[in-house]
């Protein structure tokens with residue numbers, strides 16, 4: 001189908017974008033890569049009256065190491081993130097997750113800010129942000145505020161972004177040296193939405209002990225969900241001697257999957273559990289970040 | 291509802307047009323520029339038929355607005371073969387390996403492969419195959435297309451040797 005009619009403005013700077021958003025209010029939508037928004041417009045699931053295009057704001061694209069975190073501008077394209085040296089060094093889970101996001105052609109346009117802001121329950125970036133403890137930096141005409149990814153998602157496609165706000169950047173905290181990160185998902189075809197997927201980060205010290213764990217699920221609840229119990233249980237354990245099936249079962253206990261035409265709740269729990277075990281095993285066997 | 295004056299370079303020629311904001315790049319190419327080689331299958335980013343090259347990279351033209359291509363350099367399947375009709379090596383291997391039947395999906399496959407082989411870093415067979423997961427073909431069963439990809443990868447290594 002064709003999108004319904006709308007107005008369109010090109011924002012020339014972040015200040016310009018947020019003043020436009022303030023001016024247009026609730027009916028405005030930001031267009032970043034457009035790889036989810038344009039299908040929603042075509043299917044008329046979204047009918048904004050005006051689009052504010054942030055594609056030409058150079059300041060919004062790029063990665064930068066900043067003290068204790070890696071800052072990724074909202075307009076940084078997914079294929080850029082996949083190849084970025086800083087991402088590979090500090091947040092390899094994000095690079096690995098990117099391989100699972102859409103297809104080569106959509107990753108050439110799709111951005112991190114767009115994916116984080118959409119809050120699709122089965123998508124990879126929100127779960128990665130949650131697992132790694134990212135902070136989302138929001139801009140509005142009134143200023144800047146930063147909110148932990150873990151508090152950002154309220155329901156499916158519903159986030160803490162208020163009218164007039166847009167994502168400015170996503171900050172991924174540095175994890176300790178020796179942290180292993182792994183990601184995987186089960187989808188019917190490459191590029192399809194995941195039926196279940198998991199992001200695992202394990203900080204392992206020189207003695208082989210787990211000092212910190214981050215686990216985020218996607219496709220397993222209305223929002224990306226944190227495996228809080230499994231994270232707690234992992235800390236203090238020896239990575240070599242983990243009871244992986246027990247940890248995987250604990251991780252599944254924190255999910256709230258749903259039934260749909262693609263998979264049942266029982267399927268998602270069983271397959272999710274096996275996937276969690278596989279990904280934790282993979283992380284334990286990996287060489288951690290330098 | 292807003293209309294916009296845009297200017298894009300398509301296959302080397304400049305097109306100056308006025309478009310409504312909601313016009314997709316795919317519709318712009320087909321309807322405003324009469325470049326009907328770009329095909330529209332699903333119109334919402336699933337099939338890959340509409341793939342074109344924008345500023346050097348393969349994108350789905352149904353997921354980009356025409357107004358966003360203002361100032362961009364666009365390449366479509368019409369701009370792939372030489373002026374004298376000599377096929378591009380991507381088209382040639384698809385032809386040789388029976389990589390197409392009805393041809394509906396083919397412009398999309400061609401544009402993705404062209405964007406990769408012209409990147410100049412000897413793209414691997416694996417990377418080409420992964421990128422082709424963004425395309426659907428209802429005719430060929432993909433085997434001919436995969437043989438063509440293998441041939442492209444071999445040409446890359448021979449060219450390097």
Ligand code: FES
Nearest residue numbers: 331332333338352
């Ligand atoms: S028509 Fe664009 S992806 Fe199908």
Ligand code: FES
Nearest residue numbers: 391393427428429
């Ligand atoms: S050749 Fe007919 S769809 Fe691919």
